Amino acid sequence: MKKYFLKCAFLFLSAVVYGQTGHIMQGVGAVNMSMGGASTAQPLDISGALQWNPATISTFDRKIIDFNIGFFSSSPELSSSLPAGMLGPGAPGVSGVTEDDRGISLMPAIAMVWGKEDSKHTFGVSAFGISGFGVTFPEEANNPMSSAFNPLENSNPVNYPQAARGFGHVESDYMLLQVGFTWSYEITETFSIGVQPTFNYAALELAPSPLSSPSQTLGYPTSDKASSLGFGAQFGMFYNSPKGFKLGASYKTAQSFSDLEFKNTYLNGTSAPDTAFNMDYPAILSFGLGYSKGDFDFAIDYRMVDYENTDGFADNGWEIATSGPGANFPTGAVKGFGWENINIISIGLQYKGIEKLPLRIGYTNSSNPIANELAFFSIPATAVIANAFQFGFSYPLTDSLMLNGVYHYGTSDGKTEGSMLDPTPDVMGGPWNANTNPLGAIPGSMIGYEMTTSMIQFGVSYTFKQ
Template identity: 60%
Template sequence: MKNLIRLGFVLFSTAIFAQSGHIMQSAGSVNMSMGGAATAQPLDINGALHWNPAAISVFDGKIINFDIGVFSSSPELSASLPAGAMWPADAFGPGSPTSPAVSGITKDDRPVSPMPALAFLYGKEGSKHTFGFSAFGISGFGVTFPEETNLPMDANGNPNPNWDPNNSNPINYPQSLGGFGHIESDYMLFQIGLAWAYQITDELSIGIQPNINYAALELAPNPTANPNASGYPVSDKASAIGYGAQFGVFYSSPVGLKLGASYKTQQKFEDLEFTNTHLDNSTSINTFNMDYPSILSFGIGYSTGDFDLALDYRFVDYENTDGFEAKGWTQTGSVQGFGWKNINILSAGLQYKGIKKLPLRVGYTYSSNPIEDELAFFSIPATAVTKNGFQFGLSYPFNDNFKLNGVFHYATSGDKTEGEILSPQNIQNNPPYGAITGSKVGYEMTTNMVMLGVSYQFTK
């Protein structure tokens, strides 16, 4: 079973990067163009299967959707140290100078990433039962920050006369100089869902969707592992299987008003087991558990004439989720968890159908920031958090069976996430996280994506 899930993961979820915490705001072109709002306004099967399995009851026949997007992000990691933080006066003998203030920015150099989604629905006209299948990437993060080359000294400790402290990022210094060196992370969560909806009345439906998940995480360096004398190791790609479910209810009134609610349970995972290689070529093994948080969604929709409106609210419970609940350092200097707080997500979308064969959609997504300022340091590998997302999409039906969908997405992180640099060696001086007084570490980003999808409805 694990090999089968891994195969599906490779085929349909090559790379996933989320925006709301580490959660994908939508699934497919149509749902993304509505800002991810679909709990009470199922315009396509992807959105319904992603956010409210009860809403698939509005569809009849056999429908298959496939979407593929090209995603790019531009995270920037900045850091600074106050004067004297690198080495104090007289560190190299009487009369030696105090180190100057140091600051720099490192830009992510990760290439563009594909983002696929696959969904299938079966419903028979007149039947109260509707069934659906989905294969979505629902979560992910990843960064590639290269090692700093503008260094104060070489590997032998000789001062660099050309060092520019105003353009030098101390976070990306080699570990031998107190930084992390090259920082890279790659996390993906692929979910397969099997949905069933039952139409209690013409207006009211309920739904359930059991899920099986596959997650993989790779970290360089790996802060969840114990460091040795050479520093933190680089991990291999560890994987885990997880399980969960989603429940929903959907109401559609005769006057166009629609209401929906759903609850996605916490997706519980096995431990990720990392095989680590340290800088001195020694090896070690450590485990880390990272579940997917529960999500409570409420939605309202309204359809009249040429307009479809949708508004969703979501509550994401990070504070009771393994991997995100814990925070701070262990006694051996490894990181216990991200320490994220719960977040609120608001999604809104509008579709205009007044142009023949060319429905137009606009969407907006707002997400609060799960990262506390004082804990910003721990989330350097997971900077893919945006505050405001904007989407524009359209569709073109070639005939009664075949339709082409498209969307353009742009998002910004809004305010910069920023806190102090933390060190387990400094806890005695500044508990509980060992903040280096006067230092700063922060990140901000924008994301862009173009996605195209095809929807095919089989002849009844």
């Protein structure tokens, strides 16, 4: 019953959340997004405070509820090429681009804080979609198995049918809902601490599934949507100087999940062997600086996301068979994404000089977790945004009800690009060699992806009367 309830909440709150920095949302709610996600030392709203530093909810001395919904779209492009001769003796090289056709997604979030002016204790609860990725790349129609195949026109080999050694139709959906219960305590009038136990529900679906070993005749199978429960915590400190300077720090532990257990099916409808995969959520260390004076509120955050010590992201390359005829050779199943740690800078500025219309601008910069040589392994998770720009506003509808809005635009700032990989051993005519080519890079090949994102988000915040 508990798992069913969490699944229903998950479907409502994070059915279509997609990451901006790695697979992590850069901000939560219209106010926090409009500040570029900067909130570790500048709690302008309860959603941003609950997401990035539990200690900062001590600044709210009323009961407040905040609900947000965003309309998000992305436009990933997947490209690849093979050199001349790869499709047969004398065959020309092929290259092409496939555009994602996923469409608009919804991004809801809800939070509530209970605070009292004469109390040192403040409590909060939140349900946020904090992570996700997803792509839909259709199968390439102009492929070698088509009677109308023309290699001189746009032809993307990575999306060739599996019978032509491509992946065919590529689709992925990963989503993570996090529920947090937060407590903050004012040690002094200027210094607070906070703690937040977190409970998570995640789901992943892959078509085809690179986590499975492919059949020599049927190729890679498609997985069902597997789900997993996880837990973790977040701790924070916050210093609020009477002169307007603010300092904050928080640490979100790695969120530990149970294995995702997949039921798999080959393209012809027959059952494939089940697979299990563990994918945790990385630890995040955040530091923030804020300053408020007159009509201005400024915030800057630095975050380090620890992918390199996170199950599912730390390992890379191919699984190696340990027994049987193929012992010591790749099975064709992928170990993990192999992502590197990323650094994120978030900057935001709020101007309150216009009566009843606070305005905000925000910028977020993130390093790319995907090394070029491992780009092939992250085809299902191309949502990496290097630069994001936001503009937001607030407008009081009543004394208690505030309307918030934001427009977001993000870009990957160029293409993540590497070689196409083939785990076929060199003894069978393939490129893989344990010593000289352990990833199986195809000489002269290319795989790459880039994208832009845009979003309009609105929220309402209601402050209860004392």
